Amino acid sequence: GAGVSQSPSNKVTEKGKDVELRCDPISGHTALYWYRQSLGQGLEFLIYFQGNSAPDKSGLPSDRFSAERTGGSVSTLTIQRTQQEDSAVYLCASSLFGAANQPQHFGDGTRLSIL
Amino acid sequence: GESVGLHLPTLSVQEGDNSIINCAYSNSASDYFIWYKQESGKGPQFIIDIRSNMDKRQGQRVTVLLNKTVKHLSLQIAATQPGDSAVYFCAETYTGNQFYFGTGTSLTVIP
Numbered sequence: 001g002a003g004v005s006q007s008p009s010n011k012v013t014e015k016g017k018d019v020e021l022r023c024d025p026i027s028g029h030t031a032l033y034w035y036r037q038s039l040g041q042g043l044e045f046l047i048y049f050q051g052n053s054a055p056d057k058s059g060l061p062s063d064r065f066s067a068e069r070t071g072g073s074v075s076t077l078t079i080q081r082t083q084q085e086d087s088a089v090y091l092c093a094s095s096l097f098g099a100a101n102q103p104q105h106f107g108d109g110t111r112l113s114i115l
Numbered sequence: 116g117e118s119v120g121l122h123l124p125t126l127s128v129q130e131g132d133n134s135i136i137n138c139a140y141s142n143s144a145s146d147y148f149i150w151y152k153q154e155s156g157k158g159p160q161f162i163i164d165i166r167s168n169m170d171k172r173q174g175q176r177v178t179v180l181l182n183k184t185v186k187h188l189s190l191q192i193a194a195t196q197p198g199d200s201a202v203y204f205c206a207e208t209y210t211g212n213q214f215y216f217g218t219g220t221s222l223t224v225i226p
Contacts, residue, residue: 004158031212042204042216043159056213091158103149104214106158 002026004107006092012113015084021077021110025094032075033104034067035091043091049075079112087114127223134192136220138205143186145207150179150190153202153219162190162203192222200224 005024013019025032034046045059049069060066064082069075079086089111093104128134140148146167151159163174165181165188172179178191188205202219 033212033214035216040218042218043206043214045213045215048212050212056210058213093158103161103164105161106151108156108158 004092004094004105006090006107006110008110009108010111010113012115013082014115015082017082018078018080019082019112021079021090021092021112023075023077023092023094023107025073025075025092026105027073029094029096029105030072031095031097031102031104032069033093033095034075034077035093036061037089037091037109039088046077046090082112082114084114087112124218125221125223127225128195130197130224130226131194134190134195134199134222134224136190136192136203136222138188138190138217140186140188140205140207140215142207142209142215143183144209147208147211148179148181148188149206149214150177150188151204151206151216152199153204155201159204195222195224197224197226 007022032049035043037043047067048056051072052069064080067077089109091106091109093106095102095104149164150162152162153159163177163179165172165179170181176193180189200223202221204216204219206214206216208214
């Protein structure tokens with residue numbers, strides 16, 4: 001497809017388990033972003049990739065969160081030892097260049113529920 | 116952190132009327148702003164953007180106004196349609212790669 005693809009669309013897991021969320025950006029987009037959206041809230045920035053490197057990790061809430069990107073394309077957000085407060089929708093976006101004046105194109109997110 | 120807020124969390128308008136959604140931002144260094152529309156269960160969808168060297172920009176049925184003096188952004192939707200019902204977010208950036216989003220305004224169009 002032409003848009004940003006995220007998988008799974010929904011994930012339910014028990015507290016303490018690890019989860020991996022996947023993002024396939026739009027082909028050719030060099031910048032990739034991860035956000036978290038809690039119910040009824042705006043988007044909370046997590047991390048930004050330019051190519052395979054992450055110049056801005058400032059938004060990761062704790063060391064339980066990590067992300068990687070390989071081949072300048074697919075990215076994986078990993079949450080270790082999940083907690084109930086991690087429950088949210090995790091959104092991925094990509095843009096053509098990681099600079100200002102480039103709108104981000106979003107996927108439909110992964111809805112994560114921690115029991 | 117940054118503060119990007121919306122004056123009205125909810126807005127109801129009659130079909131055919133014009134809608135105005137407002138947004139305040141706190142960082143005078145922000146130089147690029149975007150409005151997004153988010154429907155239930157979907158990711159945010161780009162509507163329109165504006166750079167800080169502009170005061171107004173028009174798209175199809177939408178207009179964004181930027182008032183840098185009071186750090187205020189608005190989105191005007193002309194002839195609002197039922198399909199416009201969604202949550203609208205404004206976002207700002209001054210770094211170019213980290214965007215700050217408001218909490219959103221829920222727009223309901225009454226047929």
